[in-house]
Amino acid sequence: MQEKELIPHLYRTEFRKIAAVLCRSLGIEHISIAEDIVGDTFLLAAETWGLKGIPQNPAAWLYTVAKNKAKDLLKRNAVFSQKVSPELKNSASEFHETDIDLSVQNIRDSQLQMMFAICHPSLPAEAQIGLSLRILCGFSIDEIADAFLTNKETINKRLYRAKERLKQVKAKIELPPDAEIDKRIENVLTTVYLLFNEGYYSSSTNTVLRKDLCLEAMRLNHMLTENKITDKPAVNALLALMCFHSSRFEARVDSNGELILYEDQDISLWNKGLIKQGEHFLNRAAQGDVLSRYHLEAAIAYWHTAERDSPQKWEKVLSLYNRLLIVEYSPIAALNRTYALAKVYGNEAAIAEAEKLGLDQSHLYHSLLGELYTEIDKRKAIEHFTAASKLTKTSADKNVIRKKIEKLKH
Amino acid sequence: MKEFVMIYWSEPLGEIKLTPEGNMEVSKEWENWMGGIAAQNKLVSPGMRLGNEGRTVKPGNVVTNGPYAEIKEIVGGLSIFRAESIEEATEWAKSCPILNVGGNVEIRDIIQMNG
Numbered sequence: 001m002q003e004k005e006l007i008p009h010l011y012r013t014e015f016r017k018i019a020a021v022l023c024r025s026l027g028i029e030h031i032s033i034a035e036d037i038v039g040d041t042f043l044l045a046a047e048t049w050g051l052k053g054i055p056q057n058p059a060a061w062l063y064t065v066a067k068n069k070a071k072d073l074l075k076r077n078a079v080f081s082q083k084v085s086p087e088l089k090n091s092a093s094e095f096h097e098t099d100i101d102l103s104v105q106n107i108r109d110s111q112l113q114m115m116f117a118i119c120h121p122s123l124p125a126e127a128q129i130g131l132s133l134r135i136l137c138g139f140s141i142d143e144i145a146d147a148f149l150t151n152k153e154t155i156n157k158r159l160y161r162a163k164e165r166l167k168q169v170k171a172k173i174e175l176p177p178d179a180e181i182d183k184r185i186e187n188v189l190t191t192v193y194l195l196f197n198e199g200y201y202s203s204s205t206n207t208v209l210r211k212d213l214c215l216e217a218m219r220l221n222h223m224l225t226e227n228k229i230t231d232k233p234a235v236n237a238l239l240a241l242m243c244f245h246s247s248r249f250e251a252r253v254d255s256n257g258e259l260i261l262y263e264d265q266d267i268s269l270w271n272k273g274l275i276k277q278g279e280h281f282l283n284r285a286a287q288g289d290v291l292s293r294y295h296l297e298a299a300i301a302y303w304h305t306a307e308r309d310s311p312q313k314w315e316k317v318l319s320l321y322n323r324l325l326i327v328e329y330s331p332i333a334a335l336n337r338t339y340a341l342a343k344v345y346g347n348e349a350a351i352a353e354a355e356k357l358g359l360d361q362s363h364l365y366h367s368l369l370g371e372l373y374t375e376i377d378k379r380k381a382i383e384h385f386t387a388a389s390k391l392t393k394t395s396a397d398k399n400v401i402r403k404k405i406e407k408l409k410h
Numbered sequence: 411m412k413e414f415v416m417i418y419w420s421e422p423l424g425e426i427k428l429t430p431e432g433n434m435e436v437s438k439e440w441e442n443w444m445g446g447i448a449a450q451n452k453l454v455s456p457g458m459r460l461g462n463e464g465r466t467v468k469p470g471n472v473v474t475n476g477p478y479a480e481i482k483e484i485v486g487g488l489s490i491f492r493a494e495s496i497e498e499a500t501e502w503a504k505s506c507p508i509l510n511v512g513g514n515v516e517i518r519d520i521i522q523m524n525g
Contacts, residue, residue: 319438322445326456334449356450 006054007046014059015042015138018066018102020110023135024173025070025100028117031135031163037073041066063102070100110173111136112227115220117173119188120166127162128191129198134159137216146209147198175229185230189238189294192217196242200249207253214246225284236285237294243278244301247271259396262304275306296324300336314343331359335368347372363391370404378408413454413520414491414499418506419483420513422462439507447491447502457489483514490520 015038022034041062055061118131126148133139133147145155176184199213221239224230251269254260282298300320303313310316321337334357342350351372359365366388373381382405389401447453462484464477477484486508493499496517503515 318445319441322441322448325445325448326441326453329448329451329453334451337445337449353446353449356446358450 024110119191234292240281241298244305247274363388417516418486418508454490459487
């Protein structure tokens with residue numbers, strides 16, 4: 001690898017590993033210090049590797065330097081609290097001289113434990129995602145700002161507040177106890193899914209970044225499947241869902257950044273490897289008798305991806321959307337259910353159901369009705385598409401709708 | 411918006427013979443019916459299906475075997491909905507699949523009890 005690319009590459013792969021171990025060693029109160037140590041380590045690498053050349057084992061070099069910096073810090077603070085300021089000895093936090101263990105096992109354990117500390121129910125969702133990107137994924141502040149379509153100051157503030165809050169609630173960097181683990185895993189999955197959707201549905205034009213967000217979400221989810229305690233059916237179901245969705249990443253957006261609808265996608269661009277992985281995790285998710293909403297969503301994605309031409313597809317998809325809505329309502333599910341209903345029982349029946357949904361302020365509702373009226377009543381179809389175009393905010397959507405209206409007028 | 415319970419009364423469904431295909435059809439009917447109401451964001455809880463076994467305790471601690479039956483019908487299950495009025499809920503009940511097997515739907519409003 002080119003020297004210029006090496007450090008950014010290592011930043012992405014190693015920052016999070018070292019940060020996790022250091023956070024665990026130093027404690028939740030000192031996340032910022034842990035970040036600084038890793039940051040300084042990479043700065044030193046950038047300075048010295050240019051002059052002295054790239055070390056034989058660059059990752060090991062980073063680990064050694066970070067370890068030493070951390071140990072120095074601990075020693076200095078031990079000295080401080082013993083000799084200089086004994087009255088502070090009984091304050092909230094005390095540094096202990098611990099060995100910074102950067103073995104593969106401890107790296108893995110630390111990252112998992114940090115995941116639970118960061119995806120803490122007392123933090124707002126945005127804060128969880130921001131902190132996850134920073135500590136668990138090693139994103140720079142710039143990259144995080146880019147992902148959220150905001151600026152550095154906002155992100156810095158958000159991360160600062162998040163860390164303060166974690167200190168306040170004394171969040172523990174460990175796997176939650178048995179009594180809480182299922183609820184906490186639910187929290188983590190919610191955050192991971194939100195992170196994935198940031199990448200998948202983002203209106204940012206930075207395709208590389210968006211793909212990164214999806215991949216990071218999947219990587220974090222995968223970590224949960226590798227530990228017996230956290231390897232639950234719902235965890236596998238969410239990973240399956242993300243595999244199916246991301247298999248279509250290449251086919252969703254054309255070279256102009258315009259959205260390509262599902263029916264119009266070039267199937268040869270769908271990633272077969274990811275579809276197979278999706279099936280693999282869907283099978284793993286089929287253990288036990290607990291059916292989470294992720295199971296239902298993953299099954300729907302399966303029928304849209306692996307079995308897209310199957311004759312019983314739409315009956316199955318309708319059934320799954322019914323069950324999903326019964327478990328948890330969402331406007332998107334309601335609209336998608338209505339579309340599936342159209343495929344099974346015809347457009348007229350679906351139109352009748354659609355009009356009961358109470359979603360007439362939604363551009364998606366009008367797009368759906370536009371579709372459903374297309375073969376039946378062109379005037380109504382155009383009416384609804386026009387309404388959709390007025391209600392939608394993104395230009396990508398407006399383009400898609402405009403094309404549909406034009407098609408109807410001919 | 412108010413909350414209502416729908417109670418599904420019918421003869422014990424085990425007595426009625428259903429073919430394997432018949433069984434699946436019943437599931438699909440219930441899914442479509444309840445899914446349709448859920449899509450309107452008016453399902454509070456799918457509730458539960460009740461089994462055919464039971465015990466009934468009467469005054470004087472008299473215990474009889476079996477569910478409390480109204481002539482031959484028993485409660486097969488119940489669900490909770492959210493509607494503007496009992497009339498709205500009644501409209502939904504008209505397409506409840508329990509009616510297809512000769513059963514009844516009882517709709518009751520829920521009294522909110524807050525300490």
